[in-house]
Amino acid sequence: MNKNKEMYSNKIIMAPMVRVGTLPMRLLALEYGADLVYSEELIDWKFLKSVRIINHTLGTIDYIDPSDGTVIFRTCEKEKSKVIVQLGTCDPERAVSVAKMIENDIAGIDLNMGCPKEFSLKGGMGAALLTNPHKAKNILKSLVENVNIPVTCKIRVLEGVQDTIELVKELETTGISAIGIHGRTKTERPQHVNRNQTIKKIAHNINIPVIANGGSREIHKHEDIIKFKELCGASSVMIARAAEANCSIFCENGMKELDDVIVDYLKLAIEYDNSPSNTKYCVQNMLKELQETPRGKKFLECTTLEQICAIWNLGEYCRRKQIEFHSKGMLGRREVCP
Ligand code: FNR
Incomplete structure (x- = not known):
């Protein structure tokens, strides 16, 4: 072949x-x-x-x-x-x-x-x-x-x-x-x-x-x-x-808890400066009916990447990375969620 x-x-x-x-x-x-x-x-x-x-x-x-x-x-x-x-x-x-x-x-x-x-x-x-x-x-x-x-x-x-x-x-x-x-x-x-x-x-x-x-x-x-x-x-x-x-x-060795998957996903979204709107969309599709819970409702109100990340205890990491990116000079548009 x-x-x-x-x-x-x-x-x-x-x-x-x-x-x-x-x-x-x-x-x-x-x-x-x-x-x-x-x-x-x-x-x-x-x-x-x-x-x-x-x-x-x-x-x-x-x-x-x-x-x-x-x-x-x-x-x-x-x-x-x-x-x-x-x-x-x-x-x-x-x-x-x-x-x-x-x-x-x-x-x-x-x-x-x-x-x-x-x-x-x-x-x-x-x-x-x-x-x-x-x-x-x-x-x-x-x-x-x-x-x-x-x-x-x-x-x-x-x-x-x-x-x-x-x-x-x-x-x-x-x-x-x-x-x-x-x-x-x-x-x-x-x-x-x-x-x-x-x-x-x-x-x-x-x-x-x-x-x-x-x-x-x-x-x-x-x-x-x-x-x-x-x-x-x-x-x-x-x-x-x-x-x-x-x-x-x-994962060959069994699936992970959804919250762990969201954390892994958000770390990558932070590290690659993914847009807040795209990040929110992807997390929404993972949460599905969990959007109806109090935490889900708080998530739906988020407009920035840092706010989204804070819900999974990654707010500080997000802020630090964003300051670092800005100091190095940022490319790409920074949008806010609709
Ligand atoms: C899709 N699908 C899709 N297909 C494609 O060829 N190009 C695309 O950009 C998209 N976009 C897309 C977005 C979303 C959110 C979904 C759920 C699906 C179709 C997808 O690749 C696939 O063919 C079908 O979803 C059937 O496969 P599954 O879902 O049964 O694994």
């Missing part, structure tokens, strides 16, 4: 998740045992208008929107060989331009072919590419031919099993190194049963690693990941919601 395919074989992966898959969560997933981590979906033109900055204060590489200082993508050496950037695009030339811009900072590039949101569909991106395989193949082929890192795509299944197998075989001809398959159609929602048998049939029919996805409802502990992988006959597994709720699902 070639090196690129090997990179995606027998792996446990954090799936792409908008707003969740930012640097602190990716690093946490890797610390806990994930083999690879996907970024949130990033739209091609946002990347194209960004500027690449080496952030010496944080030890990161930042892609910043010069119009307002927003961090589009922040990465660092620790994840360089493990991070896959997922692109939202409908255009081969733009896709290649972005990939060439970032290829030396990351491990792989993925094409989103599964997003069912109106924004994506209207723009011919995400799941719209499932019904435009010619366009999808053009994008993937252009990427494979023009960049030096492995290229993959992530799809949803089609209504018909045979149609899905044929689509995947077509995509395989472009030279992609692996394919992520979410076992739901573009109209199905998380409560629908994941079509594990369809994933299995696809896996039998192609020669690149299949990364099975959609199993979070069946994944409550680490062993369930292996069960899901076997059910799908897949080479690897990609996990979204189970990781969003408690990232320690990646």
